[in-house]
Amino acid sequence: MNPDILKEKIPHGDALFPLMVHIIDTDTRLRERLVCHWHEEVELLVVTAGSAAFRIDARSYPVQAGDALFVNSNCLHAATTAENKPFRFFAVVFQPVVLGSCVEDGISQKYVAPVLDGRTCFPEHIRPDTVWGQQVCSLLEQIRDAYVQQEKAFDLLIKAKLQELWYLLYLHAETVQEPSAAQCDYRVARMKAILSYLQRHYRQKITLPELATAFQMSEGQFCRFFKSMMKMSAVEYLNACRIRESGLLLQETDKEIGEIAGLSGFNNISYFNKVFRRYMHCSPSAFRREHAEKEENVKQA
DSSP: OOTTTTBOOOOOSOSSSOEEEEEEEOOTTOSEEEEEEBOSSEEEEEEEEEEEEEEETTEEEEEETTOEEEEOTTOOEEEEOOTTOOEEEEEEEEOGGGGSOSSOOHHIIIIIHHHHTTSEEOOSEEOTTSHHHHHHHHHHHHHHHHHHHOOTTHHHHHHHHHHHHHHHHHHTOEEOSSOOHHHHOHHHHHHHHHHHHHHHHTTSOOOHHHHHHHTTOOHHHHHHHHHHHHSSOHHHHHHHHHHHHHHHHHHHOOOOHHHHHHHTTOSOHHHHHHHHHHHHSSOHHHHHHHHHHHHHHHHHO
16 A cells, blocks of 8 residues: 555656745635645745635644644645635745755754654744744745746745744744654554545545455544544545546546546446535536636636
8 A cells, every 4th residue: 555645746846946836726615725635845835815724644723814834744734614715825845955955964954854853843833923923924925926026046035035934933943852743643644544545546436344444443433533633524535536536527628427427436427416516516517617618718818
């Protein structure tokens, strides 16, 4: 079983400057606005509109516009909020090597490596109601603007701002004697394995007893464990995966809706239509038409 199937594959920058800024306006029809995933890069994000429950591994934070979040390397993270409510954010995602040099220097050894291995714990939820919290958010906004504008030596400016930001987080970090639970928690490792299994098999028929057996739990234990970690049931998560896949197929192919239902893991088109309406608040055909109209408007603009 490969636990890395949900590991994000999108390259963040390039080998010479492994950093990227993502500006995200989430789909208000969905409850899960940021799909649970992880990646080797460190991520810092700022909520620019709306509110959500943001999960990092097994921890959950209520966030709102103006809040910032720190997501360490290889941590599961996701965000959910109420349907029909806006949730927008931008994220600075980077390889920690950006902070130092191409070799393992003293800065990396003293101030970066201890964070990555959990000996030093940065605050994960950063609010703008403190002076240093405001400074963190301001630096992230400056990094975003420099990345978008890409004026002369923008990458040099971003590196300087990122080092200043890391300094502020380090000043407000906690030091622990052993690697943090976030880095070695068996529950998180098991959750990654379960999510990877669901992503691999969502096109097939999956039952709760089969899932429980695959992970050596009773059905009741499995359901409680999944709900405690994901704040939704396994069935809800599985249906969300299938609906996301069907949405992509509706947008990117001209396949018949019945075929798309089957390719997405639904063996009954009536049930597919019902679940699709529940998640997307429209029929699959209306969703396809809406996307086609948006594409046409973009071409004409």
